[in-house]
Amino acid sequence: MAMTLQNSSSLCTILLTLLFILTLVGAGDNRFSRPLSRVKHGLKKEKLSHLHFYFHDIVSGRSPTAIRVAQAPTTQNSSTGFGAVVMMDDPLTSGPELGSKLVGKAQGIYASASQTEIGFLMVLNFAFIEGEHNGSTLSVLGRNTVFSTVREMPIVGGSGLFRFARGYARAKTHKLDLNTGDAVVEYNVYVLHY
Structure with missing residues (x-):
């Protein structure tokens, strides 16, 4: 049986329509972005938490927890250390003594970012190891003018129990x-999270 031109045209139209529909249906799986349900992803009620700990920045001795990894050619002549970059893995403890209970580490960098005062750009994670917070982190990105009585830096995110975190950290030099x-720096951290 020979296929007529009209039947061929109809079959082609049906196939093109079917291909178009399949393309539309399949496009939903390959989208770059899509809205999600908060409840379906466990984001039911936002909480506000307060964390209190001490940060030990040790730059001297045989086992420093913070070391200079870079500097500008002019850093040594700067009264503020402008251009110095320090990598840290500082202990976080429950009390001001280094021997008090370890609750986590402050891991990241700080860099001298001011030519007129000692002011650091802080880029770090508070990586917690204690209790229900074990394995969770909070991320800090902010300015720390170390000789100010109290400094406030933003919490820009987190992981684990602190997913979708936002808030602020208040730092006060203890010693x-x-x-x-x-x-030794006392930290009070206030964070909204789910």
Whole structure:
């Protein structure tokens, strides 16, 4: 049986229509972005948490927890250390003594970013190891003028229990040894999370 031109044209139209529909149906799976249900992803009720701990920045001795990894050619001549970059893996403890309970680490960098005062750009994660917070992190990105009585830096995110976190960290120097540069800083962190 020979196929007529009209039947061939109809079959072609049906196939093109079917291909178009399949393309539309399949396009939903390959989209770059799509809205999601908060409840379906476990984001039912936002909580506000307060964390309190001490940050130990040790730059002296045999086992420093913060080391300079880079500097500008002019850093040594700068009164603020402008251009210095320091990598840290600082202990976070429940009390101001280094021997008090370890609750986590502050891991990241700080860099001297001011030519007129000692002011650091802080880029770090508070990586917690204690209790229900074990394995969770909070990310800080902000300015730390270390000789101000209290400094406030934004919490820009987190992981684990702190997914979708936002908030702020208030830092206050508890102890500073001007001879060694070692410091103990008290942190009060207020964070909204799910």
